[in-house]
Amino acid sequence: MRKVYIVGAGMTPFGKFPDRPYYNLGKQAALEAIKDAAIDHRQIQAGFVGNVMAGMVPGQKVFKELGMTGMQIVNVENACSSGATAVNLGYWAVASGQYDAVMAVGTENLTGNRSGGTALAPDPDDIEGVQGAVMPGIYAMRARRYMEEYGITPEDLALVAVKNHKHASLNPYAQFRNLVTVEEVLASRMIAEPFTLLQCCPVADGAAAVVLCSEEKMRELGAKGVQINASILVSGKYKTEPGDMTVPEISERASRLAYSMAGLGPEDINLVECHDAFTIAEILYYEVLGFCGRGEGVGLLRSGAVELGGKVVFSPRGGLMCMGHPLGATGVAQIVEAVWQLRGEAGARQVQGAKVAMTHVTGGGVSGMDNAACGVHILTV
Amino acid sequence: MSVKPATNQEYEFYHPDLFVMPENGAKPYLLGYLCQKCGKTWFPKAVPCPECWSEDIIQIPLSRVGKLYSYSTVHVGQKGIQTPYVIGYVDLPENVRVFAQLDMEPAELKIGMDVEVTAGVTRVDPNGVKTVSYKFKAVPAD
Numbered sequence: 001m002r003k004v005y006i007v008g009a010g011m012t013p014f015g016k017f018p019d020r021p022y023y024n025l026g027k028q029a030a031l032e033a034i035k036d037a038a039i040d041h042r043q044i045q046a047g048f049v050g051n052v053m054a055g056m057v058p059g060q061k062v063f064k065e066l067g068m069t070g071m072q073i074v075n076v077e078n079a080c081s082s083g084a085t086a087v088n089l090g091y092w093a094v095a096s097g098q099y100d101a102v103m104a105v106g107t108e109n110l111t112g113n114r115s116g117g118t119a120l121a122p123d124p125d126d127i128e129g130v131q132g133a134v135m136p137g138i139y140a141m142r143a144r145r146y147m148e149e150y151g152i153t154p155e156d157l158a159l160v161a162v163k164n165h166k167h168a169s170l171n172p173y174a175q176f177r178n179l180v181t182v183e184e185v186l187a188s189r190m191i192a193e194p195f196t197l198l199q200c201c202p203v204a205d206g207a208a209a210v211v212l213c214s215e216e217k218m219r220e221l222g223a224k225g226v227q228i229n230a231s232i233l234v235s236g237k238y239k240t241e242p243g244d245m246t247v248p249e250i251s252e253r254a255s256r257l258a259y260s261m262a263g264l265g266p267e268d269i270n271l272v273e274c275h276d277a278f279t280i281a282e283i284l285y286y287e288v289l290g291f292c293g294r295g296e297g298v299g300l301l302r303s304g305a306v307e308l309g310g311k312v313v314f315s316p317r318g319g320l321m322c323m324g325h326p327l328g329a330t331g332v333a334q335i336v337e338a339v340w341q342l343r344g345e346a347g348a349r350q351v352q353g354a355k356v357a358m359t360h361v362t363g364g365g366v367s368g369m370d371n372a373a374c375g376v377h378i379l380t381v
Numbered sequence: 382m383s384v385k386p387a388t389n390q391e392y393e394f395y396h397p398d399l400f401v402m403p404e405n406g407a408k409p410y411l412l413g414y415l416c417q418k419c420g421k422t423w424f425p426k427a428v429p430c431p432e433c434w435s436e437d438i439i440q441i442p443l444s445r446v447g448k449l450y451s452y453s454t455v456h457v458g459q460k461g462i463q464t465p466y467v468i469g470y471v472d473l474p475e476n477v478r479v480f481a482q483l484d485m486e487p488a489e490l491k492i493g494m495d496v497e498v499t500a501g502v503t504r505v506d507p508n509g510v511k512t513v514s515y516k517f518k519a520v521p522a523d
Contacts, residue, residue: 119457127399127425128480131503131514132455132462140453141470148451148492193454193487238431240423242450242472367480 004094005218005225006379008037008211009339011332014323015175017205018111022054025207025329026062026107033103033209034066039221044211045099046072048089050082050106051328053113062105080275080363082106083208083331084233084375090212091231100217106332107207110325119191122365135365136192136200136278143194143280146246150295152283154194158185159298160279161198161321163307168318170308170348175204175324199279204324208333226339229262230378236369250370251275251362252288258358258376259290266290269312269378270354271341273334275361276319286314289360313351316341327363331375334359342381356380398426400515401442402500409500411443411515413475422475446497446520447473454487461504471496471517484518495520 010032012025026049034041047068049059059073078085083106090104119136122129128138143157162182168174180198188197218225234257236250243249259265266289274289276282283297291312292300300306306314317323317337320330338357340346357379364372402409414423418435424443429436452469467483467490483490484501496517503514 117457118460119455121459129459131480132459132466132468132482133480134455134458136457137453137455137468140455141451141468144453145451145492190454190456192456240425240427240478241421241476242478245451245470 001095002097003215004091004212004228005215006210006228006335006339007213007218007221007223007225008033008035008039009209009336010036011173011208011336012206013173014204014206014326014333016111016203017109020109020205021112022051022058022107022109022207023061025109025205026058026105026209027065029107029207029209030062030066030103030105033211037211037221037223039101039211041066041068043101044068044071044103046074046090046093046102048074048076048086048102048104050076050078050086050104050331051108052077052079052082053108053110053327058107059105062107077328078364078373080277080325080327081233081331081361081373081375082328083333084359084361084377085331085373087210087212087332087335087377088231088233088375091228094212094214101211101213103209103211104332105207105209106329108326108328109205110203110327111205122367126365126367128367129365133365134192136195138365139278139280140192140195142245142284143278146280146284147194149246150298152298154186155182156298156301157194157199157279157283158182159301160276160282161185163301164276164315164319164321167308167316167349168322171317174318174322175202176318176322195278201277201320201325204326206324206326206329206333208329208336210332210335210339226342226379226381228377229264229380230258230376232258232261232376234374236366236371236373238368240368246284247294248284248288248362248370250374251285251360254362254374254376255289255360258378262378264356264378266312268356269358270356271313271316271338271351272358272360273317273319273337274314275363276315276321277325277363282314282319285360289358308349308351316346316349316351331359331361334361335377335379338377338379342379408445409498409515410445411479411498413441413443413477414438415441422477424477424479441475443477444474446495447471447479449490449492449494449496450478451492452483452490461506463505469496469517482516484516489519
């Protein structure tokens, strides 16, 4: 298997852009990634495009006006993990020797596809969806159970939002760059108890793209790439029996596979972009990704270890919480952030001396599964 | 299997394999699917057994009372369900976990409490047509 490098990264700012269709956003991100790679676009041999809401063949619409047609284009839908899935397919296309240079793009316009006043929910033909399940409600039940088991408070949960807003305030690509206090987080309107609005990731539009290539191609380009040491994609296990909702098995399993593939462990990681769709989620991921023990998540958060300047910085770009979560784009955007951090180009939010980064997305509401799909990547310089 | 006939205004939940509301006034109950080969019980119905692929599966009535594993009061929900509404996961003795709306006030909710299955309106479509399906409620004190 060949080594795979990211030699170009680009993204749009995240925000609400009702007038910019997903293909327009995706085109901009792709263009920026190609310029960043200083590669002739005609050398890109395949494109993998993550999107959830747009319908048929979004990738062709992203690439056609860039003149990148005729190549293999694969459109992937895997809920919140669609972007990570696109990168995973691109990784294997290069690692296997099929291609020398490919692109992965994640793009989404959510504002044009969501009705206001409702929450993201499983499909209406899902047994939990038809009975009234919504994603904030599912995560709220994880939170409620965790609060009961470990005695944490709403204030503890709110600290995740406070930290991620602090990080986002330093990120020009973030949708919400304001600082917030615990009191403001808890005083925002209720969404699904115990979550208030500022504890839930907002709707966003946006796109991100990366250029992946072989070592040989990287030398030919004279580029210094970021290596992808692990690219893991797994699905949730179907169970209708009781389980511990505070230990999302899918994320634990995906991260262990990633550590094994990379030959690295949590102690080696300098920064993590995780799927902080709700405040409790980031706390659970400190634990299941292996950065602390069960029930120790809040202690780790309060110690400062997971914020800028700490030992392992979680969500340096502000996470889903402040970027927003344009479903198909998020997985690629996390990887773009990791690339910028590892190249030392992250500006005011730079994690000093970052050498190893992890990205983690997971999502898709299907009854009986923690989540439908989870993607984990480990990148190094 | 006896199920209450749907009236003009109340639609039975979409799948009769899930839930029984006896006509004789007996209490409603959920249906489980017990694999005769590996012994696992499934809710909802799954044939073949997702665990062992046996097709030797029998329908059983599930216990009416379970333990509330967790809950939330939803303030921003789905279209067709008036907010706020309460949701929860209920663990039944047959080793199945069921998601449902709870016919309960937020103040009554406590993790680990006993709750029992009941029938109630779970959603109302834009024409005002109600869906009646399973919900859970607190077990009344004797």
